[in-house]
Amino acid sequence: MSKRFWKNVALIFLGCVVVFNIAAFKILQAYIYDRGKGLIRLSVDGIHLTRLEYQKADQSVLLIGMMHIADERFFKGVVNSIPVAGSIVLLEGVTDKERVSGKALDYRTLARWLRTSYQDKSFDQDIKATHEFRYADVDVKDLSAESRRFLELLGREDEWSERVSTVMDDDFDEEGWDRAETSFQADRNRKLLQTFDEVAGAYTVVAIPWGVSHIKTFQKELEHRSFELVGSQEVLALGFW
Template identity: 25%
Template sequence: MALAIYGLMGLTPMIPKRVFLPVTLFNPAAGLVSLPFLIYSYSRIQQVAWVISFGQVIFCLSILYRLQGGFRFRWPLVAESQLAARRFSWLNLSVFLLLNVCVLLPVAVVYLFLCAALAVDHFSEGFAALRPGGLTVRVRKYVRNDGKTIQLVPMSHVGESDFYRTLSQSFPTNAVILMEGVTDNRHLLTNRISYKRMASSLGVTEQVDEFKPSREQLVRADVDVEQFATSTIDFLNGVTLVYSSGLNAGNVLKLMRYSPPPDFEQNLIEDLLRKRNRRLLEEIQAQLPQSENIIVPWGVAHMPEIAKEIRRSGFRLEKTQEYVAIRFRSGGNKGKGPRKEGDHGRLDVITFVVTLGP
């Protein structure tokens, strides 16, 4: 209804904009204002919703008071004398379209992009950043007093080919690389995970095709699928089905029929994130006595907890290097390797690929 009234305000000057424009824009504006609370204070989102609802009631009462000339109710709510005489005006329509296309829409897009950038930075704890030129990751090097180093390298399943090549070439020859990658020794997953569709749509490559560090340095530091809860395995089979064969009617029907158990969310986070982090931390501790340099090229979602734990072990941040993982395509944005200041391009697509699955 609000959308219809908003459109009618552009078609006819009869509708008093000073009354109906605030009414129609209240909910979209409230939704936009609530985005930072979703990012930084999600646990208090219920209180935010109450405040918005209370504000909506007060706002509507003030509009009603203005229309009725006091707190009394009579029909119609908007008297005929309050409507404009003309039913259509090209000037009204032109100004309406110009304001929406040239002001409201660009402001909304910029605001949403800023909120997305804040969300990426907040939830990754600074390991990833959304720039006008692309999605960047920050490689952090930690050092201990005895000279041993741990390098946390945030990864994504898809990215620029030069991003993967530059990372591979930057690793010291004497480093041990603790690789991510859930195994499936008992073949519990019914479909193979592939990111080719995503990579093709973004014009980038898959990590498995381009990220090729020296094999002599590689150590597997992940878990096997059989260590996951049954509900997690069922969920992964549904996700891999979509990845392998696409989102068609049959797959949508199967996903709709899936009924997760009550503890599904807890098991999912435990299996895909915490359990794998514990396994990685165990391998880090096992490698530290005989390794001077340890490199951890894992998904962005794993990095905050891993960084927290290695700091507890006496490591401190020594260096941060930023790389462009996914570049928003433009004709002049062809730079390679670490991001340089001023390297921006036209925004074609926004994506934040987090390595969570096997």
């Protein structure tokens, strides 16, 4: 999920704290559920993500909903849930091999503020040490100019108000922002699907631990390839207490 999403969540949550009642909490729950396409759920104890298992013949695909910011035990649990033998993990992570962009996405500051774990540190390194893996995300040079600018804005460290001001100065209005975000997501989904088709036949298990905003699209693609949903599990990703 993007920083913009979590900023909206924080604003709604603060409203719930100021005027806390069941109705306000339900509004926040509904917002998160809708934005997470039904794969992320808010409860009084924290934020829960869903893991899905699809199967065709003797091959399994694990769709594992992720957040960049979560408890370390969540990331460890994901690593331990993926079989080592006969499996490959398709990792997310936009690259910039030719240094086209000024800055990459950086969730470290937010992770430190929340006193929790950053995905690249707590998850990717463990996966690389124990599993066969492949990055299945796009490189900045392959993005459209609009998607590239969207990525650069997300990665900036200045205050949200300053970022919004920059967007407006560039005539990158709310509609333009949404259009660029959609384009950016579509570019990444296409690359993931391309990578899956390239490697799937060589493994009995393909694990896809990606942000929940991507999972719904990939569900449809798996179903088009005659995979069937055989399992679903909800896991606490970020505990409040």
